[in-house]
Amino acid sequence: MYPKLDVYVEKIIHNALYLQQECRKVGVELTVVTKVVRAMPEIVIPLRDAGVGSFGDSRMQNIKRLRDAGVENPLHLIRIPMLSEVDAIIEHADFVFVSEIDTLKKIVAAKGKRKTAVLFMIDVGDIREGVWYEHADRSLEQAVKIAGRRLIGLATNLGCFGGVLPDETNMRMLCDLGKRYALPTLSGGNSAALLLIEEQRLPKEINHYRVGEAVFLGTDVTRNRSVPGTDPDTFILQAEIVEIQVKPSVPVGKIGQDAFGRKPEFEDKGLRKKAIIAVGEQDVIASGLLPLDPKISVLHASSDHTILDVTESAQPYKIGEKLSFRLSYGALLRAMTSEYIFKNIVV
Incomplete structure (x- = not known):
């Protein structure tokens, strides 16, 4: 069934255990963030069985999915919660990250299965x-009075919205606050913060990381780099060619916006051999498709079609053939969420 996403679980396990080991060398506990794979039990349970200690996710649906699958490891809800999901949090999550006093009050007052611990963002x-x-x-000061011992630490997030990179200065801000309030856990970052460990620049007070991208893809998109020691070939998307035609490289006619409100730009290269694959923006972020054939260029995509330039490739591609791609983090996130892409677990 195509399009198909091959998931190489053993390579993901390698990445997780390697990064967990590197973090522990400097006193940092690693929580593997599973949101990019929607916390698929077929992926998470092998990670648990291999020795990963704790997991985190941004969606309560995913945390509940893991509990229903029998995962009893510590689970962190890493997105600041909605008030409407507090009851689910204290039923399923061991740790929650909050930034609002009213949310904290409701969590502390709620009665449920777990005394969910809190990290303040x-x-x-x-x-x-x-x-x-x-x-x-x-x-x-308010949080300490409200939560008491359930307030176990502080956390920060960098690189995901403003693109701000973790460094000694912003990590020290977190450390100074943690020291002032004698909080034992300082959760200092995500995949973007791994470089501080590699370069031995991480303040010793930081003792917890939340990492997803580097585990599942071996990359750090904030610095456009591969993370040393990790395997990048963890997910391969296969998509089928449905058309191959020689066409102009520039559309003919007055150009407006495309179906997504974008105004595409085209370089005039004359006639080009183009392939269309049966996958589109509803399934992936097309700009995050990385062809294994280095002579293929991804041109543009609509909802259901992605157009490729295969002119320079030495391969005589035909309709019905499958093309293979690595994926960026954003492309993987969308591909895993799409029900139209078959997930093939390779063990």
Whole structure:
């Protein structure tokens, strides 16, 4: 069944255990973030069985899916929660990240299966979630009174919204606050923060990371790099060619916006041999398709079609053949979410 996403579980396990080992060398516990694979039990359970200690996800549906599959490892809800999901949190999640005092009050007051521990989010510059670091004391003083021992630490997130890179300065902001309130856990980052460990620049007080991209793809998109020691060939998308035609490289006629409101740009290269594959923006982010054939170029995509330039390839491609692609993080996220892509677990 195509399009098909081959999932190489053993390579993912290698990445997870390698990164867990490297983190533990400097006193950092690693939580593997499973949101990019929708916490598929077929992927997460082998990770658990191989020795991964804890998991995190941004969606309560995914955390519940893991509990229903028998995963009893510590689970972190890493997206700041909706008030409407507090009851589910205390039923299924061991840790939750919060940034609002009203949310914290509701979590502490809720009665349920678990005494869910809390990490308070501090925004040290990326301007996504978290109380702004310059006036964090006011919120933290309240949080300590409300949550007591259930407030176990502080956390920050960098690189995901504003593109701000983790460094010694913004990590030190978190450390200083943690010391002031004697909180034992400082969750300092994601895949973007791994470089601080590699370069031995991570403040010793930081003792927890939440990592997904580097585990599942071996990459760090914030610096456009491969993470040393990891395997990048964890997911391969196969898509079928449905048309091959020689056509102009520039459309004929007045150009407006495409179906997604974008105004595409074209370089005039004359006539080109083009292939259309049966996968589109509903399934992947086409700009995140990385052809294994280096002579193929991804041109553009609509909802259901992706157009490729295969002119330079030495392969005599025909309709019905399958083309293979690595995926960027964004493309993998969408592909795993799409019900139209068959997930083939390779063990």
